[in-house]
Structure formats: structure tokens, C-alpha cells
Amino acid sequence: MSKIVLIGANHAGIAAANTILDSYPENEVVIIDKNTNLSYLGCGTALWVGRHIDSYEHLFYTNKEAFEEKGARILMETTVESIDFDNKLIHATRANGEKFEESYDKVILATGSVPIAPNIKGTDLENVQFVKLFQDSQVADKALCDDSIKEVAVIGAGYIGVEMAEAVKRRGKNVRLFDAADTSLNTYYDPWFTEDMDNVLTENGIQTHYGEMVQSFEGKDGKVTDLTTDKGTYKTDLVIMAIGFSPNNSLGKDKLETFNNGAYLVNLKQETSLPDVYAVGDCATIYSNAIEDTTYIALATNAVRSGIVGGHNAAGTPLESIGVQGSNGISIFGYNMVSTGLNLAAAKEAGYEVKYTDFEDLQKPGFIEKNGNVKIRIVYDAKTRRVLGAQMASTEDISMGIHMFSLAIEEKVTIDKLKLLDIFFLPHFNQPYNYITMAALSAE
Numbered sequence: 001m002s003k004i005v006l007i008g009a010n011h012a013g014i015a016a017a018n019t020i021l022d023s024y025p026e027n028e029v030v031i032i033d034k035n036t037n038l039s040y041l042g043c044g045t046a047l048w049v050g051r052h053i054d055s056y057e058h059l060f061y062t063n064k065e066a067f068e069e070k071g072a073r074i075l076m077e078t079t080v081e082s083i084d085f086d087n088k089l090i091h092a093t094r095a096n097g098e099k100f101e102e103s104y105d106k107v108i109l110a111t112g113s114v115p116i117a118p119n120i121k122g123t124d125l126e127n128v129q130f131v132k133l134f135q136d137s138q139v140a141d142k143a144l145c146d147d148s149i150k151e152v153a154v155i156g157a158g159y160i161g162v163e164m165a166e167a168v169k170r171r172g173k174n175v176r177l178f179d180a181a182d183t184s185l186n187t188y189y190d191p192w193f194t195e196d197m198d199n200v201l202t203e204n205g206i207q208t209h210y211g212e213m214v215q216s217f218e219g220k221d222g223k224v225t226d227l228t229t230d231k232g233t234y235k236t237d238l239v240i241m242a243i244g245f246s247p248n249n250s251l252g253k254d255k256l257e258t259f260n261n262g263a264y265l266v267n268l269k270q271e272t273s274l275p276d277v278y279a280v281g282d283c284a285t286i287y288s289n290a291i292e293d294t295t296y297i298a299l300a301t302n303a304v305r306s307g308i309v310g311g312h313n314a315a316g317t318p319l320e321s322i323g324v325q326g327s328n329g330i331s332i333f334g335y336n337m338v339s340t341g342l343n344l345a346a347a348k349e350a351g352y353e354v355k356y357t358d359f360e361d362l363q364k365p366g367f368i369e370k371n372g373n374v375k376i377r378i379v380y381d382a383k384t385r386r387v388l389g390a391q392m393a394s395t396e397d398i399s400m401g402i403h404m405f406s407l408a409i410e411e412k413v414t415i416d417k418l419k420l421l422d423i424f425f426l427p428h429f430n431q432p433y434n435y436i437t438m439a440a441l442s443a444e
């Protein structure tokens with residue numbers, strides 16, 4: 001039996017805690033989190049703020065009591081200030097200011113990530129808002145209820161920025177979307193895809209400002225009023241900041257080995273460089289099968305899987321992660337995009353000599369009325385012909401197809417293997433000459 005302390009009770013910490021409590025109930029489990037709530041699904045922020053769903057209530061999938069029922073001691077609103085790794089002691093502070101120590105046999109760091117704050121003037125002004133926590137989404141939502149807030153700037157056209165731009169537009173505001181890059185979603189998709197997303201955004205009234213760097217926010221009476229970029233100054237009543245996450249490594253960065261962005265460097269068992277110290281979720285690295293190396297990908301899906309792996313290992317069952325492909329998806333004004341592995345730019349940056357094959361057609365036979373175009377690109381290694389990535393987009397739901405590519409990357413399948421792969425046909429779903437088959441068949 002061990003005393004296992006988990007620091008951080010969101011997706012990664014919850015998955016690790018449940019794994020230990022469900023499968024190894026003989027252990028003593030202590031869970032510590034500084035927040036008032038746990039298990040908030042950030043993916044629901046845009047859905048709620050954009051009023052796709054009426055309430056935030058169902059964006060939480062568990063609570064403190066559920067862990068207590070399983071026998072854990074869970075301390076919410078309790079901040080871990082530091083860890084004495086040599087003496088296995090945690091120093092923490094309760095909401096009332098009381099300080100205390102907690103010993104451990106094994107500790108799981110699940111402290112997640114923090115939104116990146118640009119080093120520019122005015123980020124501390126009222127109505128300059130990050131959207132990481134549930135509380136952040138409440139602040140943003142309240143601001144959007146205010147009729148005097150008309151002009152909204154979203155900084156960062158990555159996943160959060162694009163989703164929030166849609167949400168804010170749905171609330172009837174004027175939206176400007178800024179990104180340093182030349183397109184939206186540039187790290188996930190090639191321009192062949194992002195051009196379509198950018199058209200969808202502009203057709204729905206969002207003003208895109210790409211290749212434009214915000215230099216400062218100006219304010220009056222402590223509230224933001226304008227933002228200035230290298231190209232102009234724009235009146236702004238509310239700013240949503242979304243330029244990425246960095247790992248929350250403050251507890252271990254001086255003692256544990258870290259990756260180039262500061263994430264705790266872990267092996268396939270989620271073990272850090274110190275014995276009995278595990279790291280899971282957004283605070284840790286992850287192994288990518290696409291680049292065949294360690295990397296950093298902040299996603300809830302990775303948090304959950306790494307939490308499960310970390311939980312088993314901390315409880316004494318050796319289990320190795322099978323790595324990830326960074327599979328992801330987005331749906332904006334009814335336009336759906338999914339990708340996995342590497343896009344062309346990322347594959348080149350990873351040092352591959354790459355080839356790709358594209359195909360575009362109606363998803364279903366022409367005689368089916370409810371139909372839409374599908375675009376697919378498969379990226380592969382020119383030398384080994386191994387599939388490195390795939391991107392798909394449509395107004396139709398094409399999302400499930402990307403999982404096959406995820407497995408293909410993980411299993412090092414070649415593009416040639418996909419050419420005659422048995423893919424079913426039914427007019428309700430696809431064409432006899434399936435878009436995946438057609439893309440693979442036309443590969444050089």
C-alpha cells in the first residue's frame with residue numbers, strides 16, 4: 001500500500017485518481033486542487049458562450065463527493081506552494097490561509113497548463129480576458145451580456161480563438177480575429193484547408209486580421225478601449241486572449257528535467273526524472289508516433305490517457321503509453337475539420353521528405369440530396385511511404401474517418417496499404433469510390 005498524492009484535479013488528475021481508486025483501492029489517495037470546481041470541460045466554453053447549449057451545468061462530469069465516496073481525501077481550494085522532493089513533503093495553503101504539510105510515497109503532478117500572456121502593455125486592463133477556467137468563461141459571458149460591449153477582438157486564431165470568434169459573433173457582437181500567422185489554424189492544417197475555414201469565418205461576418213501582431217492594449221478608467229497592432233489601432237470593448245498554453249511547471253521546474261517549453265519530461269510510464277514522481281496531462285511531455293519523438297500537445301484527450309497510464313504505474317502496475325498522433329477536430333458555423341499527425345509544414349519541419357495526396361468530391365453519390373463536398377489530404381514519408389498525417393474537411397460529418405488515420409500513423413501503415421483497403425460503401429455515408437480510397441490510389 002502507498003500514499004499517493006495527486007496535485008491537480010482536472011482531466012488528467014481525475015483520470016489518474018479514478019484509475020487508482022477503482023483498480024487499486026488499497027492505496028491511500030489524497031487529491032489537492034486550488035480551484036473551487038473540478039472537471040470543467042473547456043471545450044464547452046464556446047458552446048455555452050455561443051448559446052449552442054443553454055447552460056454550463058452539464059459541462060462538469062464529476063465532483064468532490066464522487067471521490068470521497070471512493071475513499072479519497074480531496075482538498076479543494078488548496079494550493080500546493082512547493083514540494084520538498086528529497087523529503088517527500090508537500091507544502092500547501094488552504095483557502096483560509098492555513099499552511100500545512102502533506103507527506104507522500106508517490107506524487108502525481110497534474111497541474112495542467114496556463115494560457116500564454118503576451119509581454120505587451122495593457123494585458124491587465126479590465127475586459128482583457130483569457131478563457132481557461134470555468135470562472136474565465138463566466139467573466140467573458142457576463143461581458144457579452146452587456147449591450148455597451150459591441151467591438152470584440154480575439155487574439156490568436158488557433159482552436160480557442162476560432163471557436164470563441166464564432167461564439168462571440170453568435171452573441172451579435174462585431175468580431176475581429178487576429179493572428180501572427182497568415183491563416184487561422186495554421187499549426188493544424190495546410191492552407192488548402194485553412195483557406196476554406198477563413199472563408200467560412202469572413203462569410204459569417206468575422207473580420208480576420210492575419211499576419212498582424214498586437215503591440216498594446218489601451219484603456220480608460222482601467223477598462224480596455226483600443227488595441228494597437230503593427231498595422232493600425234482598433235476600438236475594442238472586450239479582448240479574448242488565446243495564443244496558446246504553456247505547461248504549469250512551477251512546482252517542479254527547478255528539480256525535474258524539462259522539455260524545451262518547460263513541460264516535465266516523462267517516459268512512456270509518465271515517470272519524471274525523479275523516482276516516485278509522475279507527471280500527466282498538460283504539464284508533461286507526450287510521445288508522438290508521427291515524429292517518433294517526445295513533444296508537447298495540450299489536449300484533454302491526451303490528459304485523460306496519460307492520467308490512466310500514470311495512475312496504473314503509480315499504483316505499481318507497469319504500463320507504457322502507446323503514444324499519440326495529436327488527433328483533433330473543430331466545427332465552426334457548420335464547417336467541420338479534423339486532422340491527425342503532421343500537416344505538410346509540420347512534417348517538413350520534423351525533417352521528413354514528404355509527399356501528399358489530395359482528393360475532393362461529394363461525400364455521397366449525386367442522387368443523395370443531403371450531401372456536401374469532402375476534402376482529404378494524406379501526408380506521407382517519400383522514403384518509407386509511411387503515413388504521417390491526414391486532414392479532412394466537409395460540411396458533412398466526416399469526423400470518424402480520421403481515427404483510422406490515427407491508427408495508421410501509430411501502426412506505421414504505408415500509403416500503399418490504404419489503396420485497396422476494404423472500405424464499405426452505402427449511399428447514406430459515402431461513394432463506391434470512397435474519398436479515402438481515391439486519395440490513396442492517386443498517391444504517386
Ligand SMILES: Cc1cc2nc3c(=O)[nH]c(=O)nc-3n(C[C@H](O)[C@H](O)[C@H](O)COP(=O)(O)OP(=O)(O)OC[C@H]3O[C@@H](n4cnc5c(N)ncnc54)[C@H](O)[C@@H]3O)c2cc1C
Nearest residue numbers: 008010011012033034042043080112113281282299300301
Ligand atoms: C476553451 C478551451 C477549449 C478546449 N477545447 C478542447 C477540446 O475541444 N478538445 C481537447 O482535447 N482539449 C481541449 N482543450 C484543452 C484541454 O482543456 C486541456 O488540454 C486539459 O484541460 C488539460 O487537462 P489537465 O488536467 O492536464 O490540466 P488543467 O485542465 O490545466 O488542470 C490542472 C489542474 O491543476 C490545478 N492546479 C494547478 N496548479 C496547482 C497547485 N499549485 N496546487 C493545486 N492545484 C493546482 C488547477 O486548479 C487545475 O484544476 C480546451 C481548453 C480550453 C481552455
Ligand SMILES: NC(=O)c1ccc[n+]([C@@H]2O[C@H](COP(=O)([O-])OP(=O)(O)OC[C@H]3O[C@@H](n4cnc5c(N)ncnc54)[C@H](O)[C@@H]3O)[C@@H](O)[C@H]2O)c1
Nearest residue numbers: 156157158159160161179180181242243244245298328329
Ligand atoms: N477543438 C479542440 O480540440 C480544441 C479546442 C480548444 C483548445 N484546444 C487546445 O487547447 C490548447 C490551447 O488552445 P489555443 O487556441 O490557445 O492555442 P493554439 O496553439 O491552438 O493557437 C494559438 C494561436 O495563437 C497564434 N499566436 C501565437 N502567438 C501569437 C501572438 N503573439 N499574437 C497573435 N497570435 C499569436 C498562433 O499562430 C496560433 O494560431 C491547444 O493545445 C489546443 O489544441 C483544442
